[in-house]
Amino acid sequence: MTDYDAVVIGAGHNGLICATYLAKAGHRVLVLDGRSEPGGCASTREFTAGFKVSDCAQWFSQFDRSITKDLNLHGAGLKLSDTKTTISLQPDGNHLTLDGDHIAGAGVDPVDQAAYREFRKMMQRFAKLMTHLYRGRPPKLVEHNWRDRFTLMKLGLGLKMMGREYMRDIMRIVMINIYDVMNEHFKHDALKSTIALDAVTGTNMGPAVTQYRL
Amino acid sequence: MNQYDAIVIGAGHNGLTNGAYLAKAGLKVAVLERNPYIGGATVSRELHKGWYYSNCSYVSSLLRPEITRDLELPRHGLQVVPFGGGATFMRNGDHFGNYSDHDRHYRELARHSKRDANAYDRYSADTSLQTKLIRPYLLRTPPDPTSLKPKDLRDLLEFARSFMNLGEEKLLDTIKFWTASVGDYLNEYFETDVIKAHMAGSGIIGTALGVYSPGTAYVLLHHYMGDVDGNVGAWGFARGGMGAIASSLSKAFQSFGGEIICDANVDEIMVKNGSVTGVALKDGTEYRAPVVVSNLDPKRTFLDIINPSDLPKDVLKKARNFKIRGSSGKLNIALDGLPIFNGLDPKNKLMAGDLHFSDSLERQERAYDDWKAGTWSKDPYLDMMIPSLTDPTMAPPGKHMMSVFVQYAPPKVEGREWTDEDKDGFEKSVIDQISNYSPNFKDLILHCETRTPREIEAEVGLTEGNIFMGELTFDQLLFNRPFPGYAQYRGPIKGMYMCSSGTHPGGGVMAAPGANSAREILSDLKRPNTVPGEYADD
Ligand SMILES: Cc1cc2nc3c(=O)[nH]c(=O)nc-3n(C[C@H](O)[C@H](O)[C@H](O)COP(=O)(O)OP(=O)(O)OC[C@H]3O[C@@H](n4cnc5c(N)ncnc54)[C@H](O)[C@@H]3O)c2cc1C
Ligand SMILES: Cc1cc2nc3c(=O)[nH]c(=O)nc-3n(C[C@H](O)[C@H](O)[C@H](O)COP(=O)(O)OP(=O)(O)OC[C@H]3O[C@@H](n4cnc5c(N)ncnc54)[C@H](O)[C@@H]3O)c2cc1C
Numbered sequence: 001m002t003d004y005d006a007v008v009i010g011a012g013h014n015g016l017i018c019a020t021y022l023a024k025a026g027h028r029v030l031v032l033d034g035r036s037e038p039g040g041c042a043s044t045r046e047f048t049a050g051f052k053v054s055d056c057a058q059w060f061s062q063f064d065r066s067i068t069k070d071l072n073l074h075g076a077g078l079k080l081s082d083t084k085t086t087i088s089l090q091p092d093g094n095h096l097t098l099d100g101d102h103i104a105g106a107g108v109d110p111v112d113q114a115a116y117r118e119f120r121k122m123m124q125r126f127a128k129l130m131t132h133l134y135r136g137r138p139p140k141l142v143e144h145n146w147r148d149r150f151t152l153m154k155l156g157l158g159l160k161m162m163g164r165e166y167m168r169d170i171m172r173i174v175m176i177n178i179y180d181v182m183n184e185h186f187k188h189d190a191l192k193s194t195i196a197l198d199a200v201t202g203t204n205m206g207p208a209v210t211q212y213r214l
Numbered sequence: 215m216n217q218y219d220a221i222v223i224g225a226g227h228n229g230l231t232n233g234a235y236l237a238k239a240g241l242k243v244a245v246l247e248r249n250p251y252i253g254g255a256t257v258s259r260e261l262h263k264g265w266y267y268s269n270c271s272y273v274s275s276l277l278r279p280e281i282t283r284d285l286e287l288p289r290h291g292l293q294v295v296p297f298g299g300g301a302t303f304m305r306n307g308d309h310f311g312n313y314s315d316h317d318r319h320y321r322e323l324a325r326h327s328k329r330d331a332n333a334y335d336r337y338s339a340d341t342s343l344q345t346k347l348i349r350p351y352l353l354r355t356p357p358d359p360t361s362l363k364p365k366d367l368r369d370l371l372e373f374a375r376s377f378m379n380l381g382e383e384k385l386l387d388t389i390k391f392w393t394a395s396v397g398d399y400l401n402e403y404f405e406t407d408v409i410k411a412h413m414a415g416s417g418i419i420g421t422a423l424g425v426y427s428p429g430t431a432y433v434l435l436h437h438y439m440g441d442v443d444g445n446v447g448a449w450g451f452a453r454g455g456m457g458a459i460a461s462s463l464s465k466a467f468q469s470f471g472g473e474i475i476c477d478a479n480v481d482e483i484m485v486k487n488g489s490v491t492g493v494a495l496k497d498g499t500e501y502r503a504p505v506v507v508s509n510l511d512p513k514r515t516f517l518d519i520i521n522p523s524d525l526p527k528d529v530l531k532k533a534r535n536f537k538i539r540g541s542s543g544k545l546n547i548a549l550d551g552l553p554i555f556n557g558l559d560p561k562n563k564l565m566a567g568d569l570h571f572s573d574s575l576e577r578q579e580r581a582y583d584d585w586k587a588g589t590w591s592k593d594p595y596l597d598m599m600i601p602s603l604t605d606p607t608m609a610p611p612g613k614h615m616m617s618v619f620v621q622y623a624p625p626k627v628e629g630r631e632w633t634d635e636d637k638d639g640f641e642k643s644v645i646d647q648i649s650n651y652s653p654n655f656k657d658l659i660l661h662c663e664t665r666t667p668r669e670i671e672a673e674v675g676l677t678e679g680n681i682f683m684g685e686l687t688f689d690q691l692l693f694n695r696p697f698p699g700y701a702q703y704r705g706p707i708k709g710m711y712m713c714s715s716g717t718h719p720g721g722g723v724m725a726a727p728g729a730n731s732a733r734e735i736l737s738d739l740k741r742p743n744t745v746p747g748e749y750a751d752d
Binding site: 160 | 359360378380381382385386393427428429528535537687688689693694698699
């Protein structure tokens with residue numbers, strides 16, 4: 001039988017999620033993948049007898065948790081470890097650890113520690129705003145229909161609700177490179193480079209030319 | 215009697231423009247200048263007998279025509295002579311010529327690549343769409359997007375509408391353009407190294423960014439949005455050097471009764487009960503006025519000449535974080551005769567244009583790598599011109615004057631101050647670069663004035679030697695320039711204003727910041743406006 005309502009090409013995690021929602025809505029769906037295992041970049045492979053590796057992606061953090069719940073992924077076997085602590089190894093053994101708001105080691109002084117908590121608070125506000133955008137299709141800007149308009153309005157309202165100073169900050173910061181952002185907030189070199197890593201991962205740009213994407 | 219209606223600190227071209235419009239409205243205005251001469255970075259000086267150097271800025275295009283006409287600058291002695299074209303010399307002995315004649319230019323492009331020749335008109339049309347978008351906003355105060363005041367809302371709406379009118383596709387192109395790197399932008403149109411390199415230069419001049427840094431496509435636009443005699447994108451020489459612009463502005467200012475005081479080094483803006491009362495000079499002299507306008511860059515304005523206790527905390531923080539990195543240097547050279555360039559007939563008109571020696575984006579990016587490593591470029595990007603070919607008054611008969619703008623030179627060398635040896639090394643790398651393409655050049659040099667960011671800062675007072683008074687990236691443009699919340703030319707103290715290139719629409723010899731600022735001051739003083747709006751010329 002080769003007759004389907006929809007065929008999804010590629011069993012990466014996005015292909016699988018898309019197919020699952022279609023199937024959940026009662027469609028007959030086929031997912032095809034060129035490789036022998038599904039998962040694409042989000043897969044686990046036994047690379048030598050007895051040893052397994054996350055093939056490409058290794059950290060689980062950006063995944064939209066509403067989907068985890070919606071598709072009952074935990075019921076289907078997904079187990080997550082505790083949130084990770086970031087440790088930046090220092091040659092002298094006094095390592096820098098970042099664990100949520102908590103920051104310790106490498107001689108980071110209370111001023112930078114407080115700056116780090118402030119910085120996280122700001123990032124979380126910005127992230128909340130961006131989540132609105134990630135949860136839907138990107139709105140068209142000119143040829144918009146009522147749905148796009150609604151998304152844009154929510155975004156505009158979200159911006160206004162942040163308060164004047166935050167709003168000003170975000171309109172400045174989206175255009176700035178991570179090198180400058182780090183220097184504006186922190187003095188400690190290892191702290192700056194540890195946070196900046198997330199901004200350069202996967203781009204072909206260096207910290208002095210990368211725009212905001214933490 | 216040292217009592218005025220308004221005091222402008224700094225006789226740069228923006229300070230003079232600002233003073234002129236205030237004086238035209240009937241105010242008693244003094245412009246105070248630290249140097250013994252006026253003009254700031256818009257100046258001509260005779261540093262070698264018989265030769266006139268445009269020491270800093272050297273070509274004109276951005277100067278708003280509305281202001282030139284309104285202040286009758288031609289009557290006060292200003293004449294801008296357009297120059298056509300330019301060239302980039304290649305390592306293989308060939309060159310790419312940038313001809314102002316459209317058909318000749320097509321043939322030259324096609325000589326290097328047929329495909330690029332055919333892409334050129336599309337590139338021009340797309341870029342000129344962007345200049346059309348921005349030009350109407352040059353002579354206007356940027357609206358504050360966080361404000362609910364009717365004027366801000368109305369301006370924002372109009373701003374939004376001019377973008378919406380582009381249509382979905384062109385709007386997305388625009389967003390991409392304003393955030394892209396000049397390298398990526400050019401790669402979408404052209405395939406030939408030398409053609410891309412020739413055009414990319416305008417995207418890095420004066421910025422501490424490389425051809426592959428996001429935001430540099432806008433810098434390209436910043437160099438395309440001017441005009442000479444209505445010819446958008448064209449550049450010209452001010453007869454007698456750039457000092458002719460400052461001189462004509464000063465005459466306009468004086469014709470309205472304004473007063474210029476040189477050798478007046480301002481130490482502090484005096485503040486009492488939250489309002490400015492005047493300024494005090496380093497030598498103790500005081501000048502009083504209820505309005506004080508700063509023509510200095512935002513860092514100098516807020517961190518040098520205002521007592522920190524008079525400022526809100528957020529302003530101090532914003533001033534400290536303001537990006538104003540030096541990245542350029544300049545050589546002004548007196549020549550015994552005309553240099554010969556490999557492969558270019560000395561009679562070719564291109565000789566009078568802008569000449570370059572960096573024939574690929576890769577070489578330009580590597581020049582930027584040197585800057586990041588804290589040193590001057592060993593294979594620098596040069597914007598070299600011989601103004602005396604167009605304006606013989608710049609040098610004695612038969613002799614020539616050469617102006618070489620150099621990208622990149624760091625504000626500090628490997629973290630320490632520039633030394634004289636560094637300066638010599640910098641000079642040598644520039645002279646060697648030119649000599650590689652001109653066999654007789656070295657022998658013709660009679661005098662060379664070399665300016666690293668150290669000299670530019672010491673002489674003009676541009677912090678770190680940044681030529682635009684602050685990086686032209688989006689976090690510092692429009693309603694973000696100089697800082698969010700302070701982009702409407704008003705400072706945080708009553709009676710204090712800003713009018714420098716550190717405010718919208720930014721650096722270059724444009725006079726728009728000075729004019730826009732005057733308009734806001736006059737509106738606060740409830741005086742009739744004397745400042746022209748933008749022409750509907752596009
Ligand atoms: C080295 C590496 C490290 C990373 N680290 C992280 C991380 O730590 N955390 C994180 O969140 N993200 C990380 N990422 C990014 C993340 O893994 C990917 O963005 C994401 O997994 C892509 O998912 P996708 O479903 O869109 O596409 P993919 O996973 O690429 O799925 C595409 C699928 O299509 C199949 N396919 C291709 N062509 C055909 C064809 N012609 N016919 C049939 N099938 C075809 C492929 O085999 C593949 O299975 C990393 C990526 C890499 C490469
Ligand atoms: C090397 C170089 C090349 C350039 N090339 C070009 C070009 O070709 N074309 C172009 O359009 N633009 C060019 N620019 C940019 C352009 O010259 C500047 O952006 C513009 O001239 C700045 O004008 P301004 O009036 O805002 O400030 P400025 O010209 O810097 O004026 C500020 C004035 O304030 C004075 N001052 C400083 N401190 C004090 C104090 N404490 N008390 C009293 N006075 C003080 C200074 O002496 C100066 O006269 C170049 C700049 C440089 C440096």
